[in-house]
Amino acid sequence: MNSDFTLAIHSLTLLALQPDRMATSDIISESAGVHPVRIRKVLSLLKKHGFIKTKEGTGGGFIFASELSEVNLWDIYKITSEGALQPKCPDSNEKCIVGANMQKVLFSIFLGAEEHLGEYLKNYTIKEVVHHINLEK
Amino acid sequence: MNSDFTLAIHSLTLLALQPDRMATSDIISESAGVHPVRIRKVLSLLKKHGFIKTKEGTGGGFIFASELSEVNLWDIYKITSEGALQPKCPDSNEKCIVGANMQKVLFSIFLGAEEHLGEYLKNYTIKEVVHHINLEK
DNA sequence: CTAATCTGTAATGTTTATTATCACAGTACA
DNA sequence: TGTACTGTGATAATAAACATTACAGATTAG
Numbered sequence: 001m002n003s004d005f006t007l008a009i010h011s012l013t014l015l016a017l018q019p020d021r022m023a024t025s026d027i028i029s030e031s032a033g034v035h036p037v038r039i040r041k042v043l044s045l046l047k048k049h050g051f052i053k054t055k056e057g058t059g060g061g062f063i064f065a066s067e068l069s070e071v072n073l074w075d076i077y078k079i080t081s082e083g084a085l086q087p088k089c090p091d092s093n094e095k096c097i098v099g100a101n102m103q104k105v106l107f108s109i110f111l112g113a114e115e116h117l118g119e120y121l122k123n124y125t126i127k128e129v130v131h132h133i134n135l136e137k
Numbered sequence: 138m139n140s141d142f143t144l145a146i147h148s149l150t151l152l153a154l155q156p157d158r159m160a161t162s163d164i165i166s167e168s169a170g171v172h173p174v175r176i177r178k179v180l181s182l183l184k185k186h187g188f189i190k191t192k193e194g195t196g197g198g199f200i201f202a203s204e205l206s207e208v209n210l211w212d213i214y215k216i217t218s219e220g221a222l223q224p225k226c227p228d229s230n231e232k233c234i235v236g237a238n239m240q241k242v243l244f245s246i247f248l249g250a251e252e253h254l255g256e257y258l259k260n261y262t263i264k265e266v267v268h269h270i271n272l273e274k
Numbered sequence: 275c276t277a278a279t280c281t282g283t284a285a286t287g288t289t290t291a292t293t294a295t296c297a298c299a300g301t302a303c304a
Numbered sequence: 305t306g307t308a309c310t311g312t313g314a315t316a317a318t319a320a321a322c323a324t325t326a327c328a329g330a331t332t333a334g
Contacts, residue, residue: 194331
């Protein structure tokens with residue numbers, strides 16, 4: 001799994017903490033320790049799903065566009081990383097009962113695993129993450 | 138996540154289907170489509186935990202050493218891939234409230250996620266996987 | 275007892291995935 | 305009209321996964 005999921009959470013949390021003004025990709029990238037272009041790419045996904053708004057030009061940037069308690073981590077996972085749990089099986093031997101069928105068996109197991117993970121992630125919203133961040137202060 | 142987890146499942150399933158005789162790393166690697174050395178590395182982990190037995194020399198190889206229904210996928214996950222869910226966060230900015238604390242917040246979330254995944258994986262044993270493989274025939 | 279056939283494992287090379295960087299078009303504002 | 309942003313494609317650098325080589329140690333067959 002790449003870190004788009006955690007980058008998205010990081011960015012949203014930062015935006016949640018300054019709901020009144022926009023944050024640029026430079027500011028967010030400095031907080032997250034990654035390149036600003038990556039921030040723009042990940043956040044453009046979140047924009048497409050309406051979680052944030054963006055503005056180009058001077059004074060522009062990114063800003064939260066929904067209720068903190070309505071954005072849960074499962075939503076974000078699906079947008080950034082759906083299918084990431086799924087293992088990339090090498091082409092196994094079709095002549096072997098196991099090789100020929102293992103891939104689809106594993107596929108169904110991991111599909112179930114991802115759904116199960118979803119049940120857990122649905123319980124976490126950005127509001128909770130922000131709360132945890134504040135507790136750590 | 139690398140594919141050690143699925144390789145282990147694949148190998149155990151193959152061994153489960155021929156409980157009477159040993160399988161060499163060459164045979165298993167041919168079924169799984171990977172290099173025999175990888176099979177030996179992954180299976181040596183399973184051996185350490187007593188799930189299989191090995192024998193060196195002519196006629197040697199790997200063989201199942203426990204009850205199919207007592208080897209569940211969570212056991213195997215823990216052996217091969219524990220912590221794999223955990224995202225590798227880049228060093229974020231310590232001067233930023235979010236950057237400074239996000240890592241430990243994410244850590245606790247992903248720890249919970251892995252435990253939750255465990256509850257799902259515990260329900261799958263090699264016996265079930267073998268059963269699914271046979272159904273696909 | 276010697277050659278053949280295995281596992282065990284370290285070391286190294288190759289490939290693939292992830293991430294960073296560059297380049298530049300488009301938008302908004304002063 | 306210049307400056308400060310996002311949006312996005314293309315390419316380069318880095319890191320992770322995987323394959324390959326090499327060889328020591330165990331076991332068996334002849």
